[in-house]
Structures are given as structure tokens and as C-alpha cells.
Amino acid sequence: FPVTVYGAFIPQHIFYHLHAVCAYLRCIFVALCMLFLWPSFDVILADQVSVVIPLMKLKKSAKVVFYCHFPDLLLAQHTTALRRIYRKPIDFIEEMTTGMADLILVNSKFTASTFANTFKRLDARGIKPDVLYPAVNVDQFDKPHAFKLNFLSINRFERKKNIDLAISAFAMLHALEGDVLEGHNLADASLTVAGGFDKRLRENVKYLEELKSLAEREGVSHCVNFITSCSTAERNALLSECLCVLYTPKVRQKLIFSTN
Template identity: 65%
Template structure:
């Protein structure tokens, strides 16, 4: 009993926007699992819309506190990164001055809050890097390059100030080393923590989401297949499960995706996956066992799809292997064990 009490931690989680995307699902899963293990967990964010969020964030499993919702997300669809920094800094300052000390402060996506949280001398700061933001941002014009230069520098320096860095795949870990060369040269290497199964969502507040959906609809019209295509945005868990139960396999088309949660969702639902032979799916999909890994071209994807159409039994067999694979390697239980172990270890280093 005494040992159990000594491992009970006070944990703060800082996340920019608690919506219904993949990053949010990860944070919610982390909070739920840590709270279930007896830790005191408190989530802080700059936005939490109760009509558009994961149900665990309003069920009382852990408290959610919002600071800075009045701050803008952009200025005339520009300066997104600066606004995100300002919102997260505001949240961090509120946590710093208005809340007691935490054993662990877990933050993700925006690393600029790391040095602020380090001001809580008795706390250890853990940063979860989904993927280097400087690789996701556009550097297409001279003005954009000038705009991004200080932001990219701040991202690298502040990421390296964390007591522990976690990433979502070995692919992201290798990309991290190639991108943050200064940190890699100092021997700073992240630990891999695979996410549990979760779901992303369409956010109409994001201009690129709206534009991309419209582009896909226009493409379907031009190809004359719009009557055969359904565009479902932010489907409910029930709708997702129904769709998965009715399909032969799931296609996942992104190339060099840093992790890719959709393949895990599909395999958890006993469905094989057809994905690109690059990035995260290489680590999650067993080629020829739980699905097929293909070069990113129509010919290879169509050939893989035809295999399942010709032999539906193959879908069932691979689906069974897929479910077993996810349960053994990527379940919420495995995620919980690894995350809990990382945080207890870093907290122990604090005490020593």
C-alpha cells in the first residue's frame, strides 16, 4: 500500500485545443488511463467546446480548465503559428501562477510552454512530439521563410528543454533526429510511445479542412462518381463502427505519414488495411498478414483491393490477424503501461 501511494502523481496536461482530432484523442486517452491508475490528472487548454469534444472530457473522470479562449486562432487567416504560441503561453502562465506544484507536466504540439513550465522547479516536464511542426509548415515564399525562421528555432530549442521527449513512432524518432540536428548532436533522443486506437475529426474552423473537402467533392464530380461517394465528416463512434463492419478492407493513402491512427482503428475492428509502404504504417501493418503495404500509385492500390474482392475469405482471415496484432502491440492497456512507466521514471529522477 505504501508503495502504491508513493507512485501516485499530480499530473497537469496542457493541450492547445481540446477538440476531436487524433492528437486530442491521444491526450484524452492519456488523461483517462493515468486517472484510472490513481494519479491526480488536470487538463488545461485554450479551447474546449462541450458540444464538440470527446465524452470523457465532460464525464468528470478528470477536470478540464480553459484559459484564453478569447484569444484569436489567426489574424485574417494569417499568423496561425504566432496565435497558437500566444494561446499556449497564456495557458502556461495561468497554470504557473494559479495552480499548485505538479509532479509531472505533460504538454504536446507547442513546445514554447516547456521553458515556462520548467520554472516550477519541483516539476518534471514531458513533451510529446507528434511530428516536428517546422516540417508541417509551409516555407514556400521568402516572406514565409522569414516568418518561420524564429518560430522554427524556438521549436527546436524549447523542445530540447523538456526532461523527457516522447514521439509516436520510430519513423518520427528518426525524422526528429534529422530535423533537430542540434539536439541530436547533444545526445537528446526521444522515446517512442505508440498511441492507442483513436479517431480524428473534421473541423470547419480550419480553412484547410473546408477547402480540402470541397476539392474532393469537385474531384468526384469531375470523374462522374459523385453518386457513388459519401463524404462523412466527424462521424460518431457508432457510425464509424457500422462503416467498418460493412467493408472488406480499409484504404489509407497518406505517404510518409508520421504514424497514422486509421490503420489501427481498422485492424481493431477486424479489418485488413491497404496503406503506403512508408512512414508509420510500416510499423503498424504487417504486409501480407494484416493487410498490404503498397507504393503510392493507383495500380498497386487497385491490385490489393482486387485481392479482397476476388477472395472475401482473405479479408476475414487477415482481419483476425489484424485484431490480434493490435491487441498485442497497440491496445489502450499497452499504451497505459508504457506511459505510466515513463512518467513514474521521470518523477523518480526528480526525487533523486
Template identity: 45%
Template sequence: MVRVVFLHPDLGIGGAERLVVDAAVALRSRGCSVQIWTAHYDPHHCFSETLSPDLPVVCVGDWLPTSVFGYFHALCAYLRMIYVAFYLIFLSGEEFDVIFCDQVSACIPVLRLSRHRKKVLFYCHFPDQLLTQRRSLLKRLYRAPIDRLEEVTTGMADRVVVNSRFTAGVFKQTFPRLSGVKTDVLYPSLNFSAFDGEVDDIGGLVPEGRSFVFLSINRYERKKNLPLALQALAALRERVAKKQWDRVHLVMAGGYDERVLENVQHYEELRSLATSLGLEDRVTFLRSFSDKQKVALLHGSTCVLYTPSNEHFGIVPVEAMYTRCPVIAVNSGGPLESVSHEETGFLCEPTPGSFSEAMKHFVSDPQLRQRMGEAGRERVLKYFSLEAFTEQLYNHILSLTH
């Protein structure tokens, strides 16, 4: 039996966390022993699979700060993960064969200090240094050593896999010193069983009579460009007849953590924007929704609006297509690989005009959802099945143990 430990910074309910949980479940299905180690885990704010005793979660180091007076988030994240790795190697007494590490590579040197050096697989969702802006000289000076550390420590992994061809290209551009490192693409997958059970009705979330329901699912973060969904909805109002507009509604469902100041602030910013656009009665804001609510929304919505630009992959479009819900996404990054333009949805410029034009197609042709929905389901089954993901990941793990 291969023993695999997953190291992840914060086991919440984002896309990266979804992949880690799916990867752990996948390896367990192939007979591996798995554990997830993390610096933060809240049983009331997590994916349901992590509540099972078959998928043990070990949380250490949550007493360490996530920031210093609202600053130094990256440094704190690195220190927290280094502590988790140190605890695992020197204090836990755990026996394992392979470590699956993602997001934060700074812990890899510690992992290599184990008495019988274990193999490390690093899953690169996207280079961390590209996820933050450096408007000031002070910020650039602060990030310079952290960026260098990211490159050096990523190169210390025994194997590096990425979530898309797009990320593979960005990886090579961002880490020129790692030009000799091979990056294999391992697309995120879906645990289909999580979407195939009994589906609840979304009536409680959408006013009666609103049959054209557009859905945005993303964390309440500014980089996700969530205002685009609201602005596109306002633009749609000018493109359709009043009787059609009366049947339109938008649900803004987002990952929300009260510990994260940006989540709190951006949620209020979006509500204020909806008010300024005169959309108060056309939008439902939902925070930290449950798995059941997400499945119900995906099954019951007309279309998903996926607004981030240059998203490294984005699991939401795949989830939507599996539930036969078409996707309108920005024509950059991962959606170029997951969404088939004019077949399973539309790939658009990140403008209200472009998004609203695509939304109009669904309002004008109610049968379009069904046609694109069936095509989307077939695409997910072909390219993003859990079986394909499991086989690829299991082979990576096995090759590291030989």
C-alpha cells in the first residue's frame, strides 16, 4: 500500500482545495493510504468528503498568523507551511512514501530533510508570484526574495505537474531557471457522484417567475472580476424585451471567509454596485454556500457566467458543463481548454457588451440551454472524468515510489 500525505495551506472550499480533496479520494480508491495536512481547517467550512473518517485531516500551525497588521500574507503563508512540513517530518511520527504538495513550494526543502528522503510531487495551480500586484517599490523589494525562493524550491520537487497547457506555458516563462524541469499536464476532474444525487429546488434562492437564471460562482475576490457579471446583467436589460427581462435573475454565489478582509469588503462593494445599477431585485447574493446548494444552482440555472481573465484553469466551467449548464467565460486562460466556443458555451471578451450579447442568446432561444448542455456533458465525460484523472495521478505516484 502506497502511503501519500497531502500538504495544503488552507483547506477551505476553493478550486485548489477541490482538486486536493478529489486527488485524495482518487488515490484512496486505488488502495492508497491518504492523509491531508493543513495549517487551517474548519469542519463547518469545508468539502463534505473531508468529514469522513476515511479521509483524515490533520491541522497544525493554525496559531501562526496569516498576516501582520494586514500585511505580509505571502510570508506568513510560507512560514505556516514550513511549520506544517517540519511538524510532519520531525514531530508526527507518521510513515509515508510520497508527499503531494501544492500552492506553497517553500516547504519542500524541509520535506527533503526526512531521514529516508521521500519523494515530493508538486502540483502547480499557477505561479504564486503572478497572483499579486507590485505597485510600490516597497512591495517589489518585499516580493523579490519570496519570488526567488518560490522558483528555487519548486525546482526541488521530484515531479511537477500543472493544471493546464496554459499554466505549463506560464510556468516556463515565469521560472526561466527551471527550463529543464518537465511539467506534465494533469487536468482537474470531477467526482461525478457529488453531482448525480438528489437535486434540491432553487426556488428559495430565486423569486418566482424568474426562469432565466444566470449564475456566477467564484470567491469574493477582486481578481475574479465579479463586477463584470453585474455590469453584463445591466447591459442585458437594454438588449431584451421587457417581458423577457421580467424573467431574468442573477445569483452571485461566492466563497466567503470572514477572516479574509478582501472577502468582506468585496462583498459589500458588489452589493453597492448592484444598487447603483438598479439591480437590487434582480440579484441574489449567496455566501459560503453548501455543496447541495451549489449542485442545485448548477442544475437549475440557465447559464454560468465565469468572469476571471487568465484563470489558470477554473473548475467551475467543468462542473457546470457536467450538470448540462452552458458557460459564458472570458476567452483567455483555462476556459480556452475547457469550454468549446459556440458548442458548450461562449468565450467572450471581458466586457459587459460581449457577455450580455452571449446572455441574450439564451433568453431569445430557450432551447439553447438544452443543446449546449448536452454537448457540455459529453465534453466533460470525454476529457475531465475522475477515472482519467485517477489513472494519471496514480501512475505519477507509483513512478515516484520505484
């Protein structure tokens, strides 16, 4: 199906700052184009950035569905007074505009509970998201056929993904002595770090460098493999060949294992 792009001329950041403001401006521009250049819609699906919802509601005949991956205010940094001042109106706008959607969707019960704990005003008004689990075509995956200790982390190369936890944990495993895992030789253990990577994004570039430096310092660089922006076929192959998938969310500072 055809895809129409508006607002590509608006920058994603200004000297690597004001990412949220630029995202808002781009989305508002797209919303205005939809209002004035397209006659009508039955359903409008807004993804992640809720600031467009009030504008989309001006099309009286359309219902607005908002897909909330995770509250942005939890992902943004509030480490300094200046950042907190910068984020205060953005966080307020996010909550207020999110509540204007006709239907709010999240991808898990965990995100639904986080939504309620974060957007307390909305929760007090009885505004709760519905859970829509992402559809997965399981037929695309090969049967597991791992014969070694192959660990896999698949995430975007962003600091909030906390991939350094996976590398540090892998280094601790590699440092163990003796037959701690019966039938497995720790010397054969490997870690593959794969995920979305955009060389235009400063954070992606710097974080990848930091992860490689961490692997060097931990003494495991020889058995940690970095793969940037792998294809679907490559991802499926990695999943079928690994013994364990690691997920390292920064919100809870936990290392989650998922075995085949």
C-alpha cells in the first residue's frame, strides 16, 4: 500500500538536543496536513506521540486509536534541574492528550499497569488502556538447534535498553571456574548483541562504542559479536541458533532470560 510522508524537512534534533520538541513539531505538521489535505477517515491510528490526538479529534467522523508503547516520560532523562524544567510541560501534555483518544492500546499487561501508575490523573478518571498483543508469525522461525552456549540480546542501540548489563553478566559467567554448567564448556560461550542501529543518531553511534569498550574492559571482546540492523532473516537465524535470549530493561534494572 502507498505511504505518504510529510514533514521530512523538519529535523529530528537541534545539535543533538530537543529531540522531543522536534518530534512534536514533525507530528503536528503531519496532523495538520491530514486535516487540510485529506477529506475524512474512519479510524486514525496514532503511534507513541500523543500530541496529535486533539488535532485528529477535529475530524468529527473519525475515531482516534492511540498505541502507547511505553510512557515517554519514563524513558526521558530528568537528571538535572534544566532537564526537569524542559520535560515538565512535555510530560503534562503527554498525559492530557493521551486521555483524549477514543481507544488506548498497549502491548502487555505490564505496560498497562505502568500506564496506570504513571498517568495517575487518567487512571483516577477511569481511563484505562486495552491490551493488544503483537501478532507473531511463529511459522517463520526455525526449530532451535543450538549446540553451544550462545546468548542473544536483540534491542535498539540505546542506553535505555541497558545492554551493558548483558555484557557485564556475560563477563561474570565467563569468569566462573570449574564445571558449573554440566555438559557445557564456558570457554565456548558467546554473546551476540544485535539490534536496530542508525548511524545518523548520535546516541546509537556512541552507545555502540561504549558497549565495545565495555567488552574490552571485561575481557570478553573476543566472544561478543555486535550486529547492527540485522534483517528479518538474520534475526530469525540468530533466534534459532541461540540457547538463551536476554532482555535488560533499564526501568527495572533486571536481566530476564528466555530460553528456547
